[in-house]
Amino acid sequence: MAVPSPFNPRLLALDCPACGGSCDLSQPRSVCPTCGKPLVARYDLARIRDEVPRASLGRFGTDLWRYRFVLPFAPSFPAVRLGEGGTPLLPLPRLAEDLGLDALWLKAEAGNPTSSFKARGLVMAVNGALAWGRRGIALPSAGNAGSAAAAYAAAAGLPCRVAIPDDTPEAFQLELAAFGAEVRLVKGTIADCGKVVAEWAPAPEWWNVATFKEPFRLEGKKTLGYEIAEQLGWQLPDVILYPTGGGTGLVGMAKAFDEMEALGWIGAERPRLVAVQVGGCAPIVRAFEAGATRAEPWVDAHTVASGLRVPSPFADSLILDAVRRTKGTAVSVSEEEMLDAMVECSAAEGVFVCPEGGATLAALHQLLRSGEVSREERIVLYDTGSGLKYPEAWRAALARRTAAARENG
Ligand SMILES: *Cc1c(COP(=O)(O)O)cnc(C)c1O
Numbered sequence: 001m002a003v004p005s006p007f008n009p010r011l012l013a014l015d016c017p018a019c020g021g022s023c024d025l026s027q028p029r030s031v032c033p034t035c036g037k038p039l040v041a042r043y044d045l046a047r048i049r050d051e052v053p054r055a056s057l058g059r060f061g062t063d064l065w066r067y068r069f070v071l072p073f074a075p076s077f078p079a080v081r082l083g084e085g086g087t088p089l090l091p092l093p094r095l096a097e098d099l100g101l102d103a104l105w106l107k108a109e110a111g112n113p114t115s116s117f118k119a120r121g122l123v124m125a126v127n128g129a130l131a132w133g134r135r136g137i138a139l140p141s142a143g144n145a146g147s148a149a150a151a152y153a154a155a156a157g158l159p160c161r162v163a164i165p166d167d168t169p170e171a172f173q174l175e176l177a178a179f180g181a182e183v184r185l186v187k188g189t190i191a192d193c194g195k196v197v198a199e200w201a202p203a204p205e206w207w208n209v210a211t212f213k214e215p216f217r218l219e220g221k222k223t224l225g226y227e228i229a230e231q232l233g234w235q236l237p238d239v240i241l242y243p244t245g246g247g248t249g250l251v252g253m254a255k256a257f258d259e260m261e262a263l264g265w266i267g268a269e270r271p272r273l274v275a276v277q278v279g280g281c282a283p284i285v286r287a288f289e290a291g292a293t294r295a296e297p298w299v300d301a302h303t304v305a306s307g308l309r310v311p312s313p314f315a316d317s318l319i320l321d322a323v324r325r326t327k328g329t330a331v332s333v334s335e336e337e338m339l340d341a342m343v344e345c346s347a348a349e350g351v352f353v354c355p356e357g358g359a360t361l362a363a364l365h366q367l368l369r370s371g372e373v374s375r376e377e378r379i380v381l382y383d384t385g386s387g388l389k390y391p392e393a394w395r396a397a398l399a400r401r402t403a404a405a406r407e408n409g
């Protein structure tokens with residue numbers, strides 16, 4: 001008896017934007033077999049357009065599996081799920097008033113499993129590992145990706161190996177231990193952790209789910225774009241500010257908008273995508289400003305926003321292309337601006353944001369000052385995870401507020 005394919009019958013191929021190659025799903029696929037660059041899933045959108053009218057979405061639940069007709073797995077595939085996606089797009093009326101803005105929202109991602117939007121990508125990557133019969137999960141992480149991978153690996157009954165920088169906040173380390181992951185603490189950044197994983201957890205026994213080293217994290221992250229469109233009644237915003245590390249969400253949103261246009265769900269207009277980074281690690285901003293299509297590795301990367309401490313994003317050219325194609329920009333904020341914006345956002349709106357979330361508000365301040373964003377535009381900020389995982393950053397942010405209050409008498 002033929003075993004039914006675990007994959008979505010409308011998933012046609014995995015394409016390589018770098019070399020124009022393409023491969024099928026008959027065997028485990030990590031990166032392009034020809035050139036080693038990221039693979040991107042391509043669906044039969046013309047068929048899906050006929051099969052799934054926008055108005056029928058209500059049938060499909062409220063988490064990200066609502067969009068499963070454009071996700072990699074067949075309806076019959078018993079996917080491991082922990083309730084990922086379906087997060088609120090919160091209006092920020094008090095901040096909007098302070099800043100004189102017409103319309104400001106926050107895509108608030110802390111409600112995901114393991115309290116960050118990494119769950120969206122890792123649920124797909126771990127299910128991909130199951131679909132391809134892989135026996136173990138491995139990755140380098142700055143924190144949130146490791147937690148999410150370990151949670152889904154635990155739920156899938158797979159062993160998991162994670163290499164993290166030795167200064168990763170304790171909350172992440174506790175989570176990894178709770179999920180039974182094997183952990184290596186590494187001196188350095190996520191780039192150094194990547195080298196450790198290559199030796200300690202080699203293919204093919206270990207399925208590497210590092211950013212863009214397999215094709216399905218991108219598919220999970222693209223649901224951010226579908227959700228924002230649906231939550232705004234299919235009227236996309238004018239500007240989206242995204243805290244950019246490896247860039248999965250940024251590239252994923254751009255992909256989602258292209259898919260939705262092919263599905264006939266939205267028109268040709270696109271929000272300007274803004275890649276937000278911090279001064280201590282801003283390889284994409286530097287490349288954008290230089291007009292380059294590749295990003296040089298950032299030396300001596302440092303910031304408390306661990307999700308942004310990615311000195312050498314593997315998908316640099318895809319990120320830069322998404323920013324440029326949408327007429328967006330790339331902005332770096334200082335560590336201090338980020339810390340102050342965390343306090344500002346949380347005090348005004350009651351959301352205990354992570355540093356990466358604070359960075360998007362700090363970037364908005366800059367773009368309003370420079371006139372690159374105007375006050376009548378419809379703007380979406382991101383809070384990508386929970387502030388609760390970053391006690392050091394929050395202590396520093398609140399100490400700055402106390403000091404400022406003292407100075408002002
Ligand atoms: C990983 C991470 C980011 C960066 O996301 P990418 O899609 O890799 O660019 C931002 N914020 C938080 C909290 C993260 O964990």
Ligand SMILES: [Zn+2]
Nearest residue numbers: 016019032035
């Ligand atoms: Zn290729």
